[in-house]
Amino acid sequence: MQGSQKERADLEKILAHADTIDVVIDDCSHLAEPTRLAFDTLFPHVRPGGFYVVEDWGTGYWPSWPDGKLPQSRNHLAGMVGLVKEFVDVVGIPAINCLLDPPSIHEANQSSKNSPYEYVIYFPGMACVKKALPPGEPDHSPLARKEPSVGPQRIDVKRSPSLWTSVLRRGRRQLGLFLQLVRKLQRKLGRFTNRFRS
16 A cells, blocks of 8 residues: 555545554654644554554754754754644643643644553664553553543652552553564565565
């Protein structure tokens, strides 16, 4: 199947072939707007616990790239760099909802108390978003289960060490599983690429 990342209709053709998606690896235009369109179209169809990987986000640092710029400050938001930095705000939805009047930062999450992302991991040239499981699911993050309330909240680590121990243990396990997935994808991609080189 061929299509353009800039065309929602082409992206929706992908969805016609899959009920749910386990992994999306976006290694397409490396431009923020088409990548945002692809993410906003495909991510809702990634199964809970699945992954969406955005490749080559560093193009936002390249002045020769169509939407890239040379960094002028620490708050560099050009192109793909700005797009992947937006993921941090979405992960922060539970904290934002602790404010008295939380701002809407992402159309798809206006009514959500919890982030649709379990976590985001950044590597040089790759950002990986893990889709959160719905609250109440057995593997749902213990931190995401906490209902946001009015006003800032603090978790007393001394009074709830088991929560933090659980979060850290789960985070280490998740990272290990994710790294296994990356290695497996790299091996498969290498075999796939070698077929076309021969």
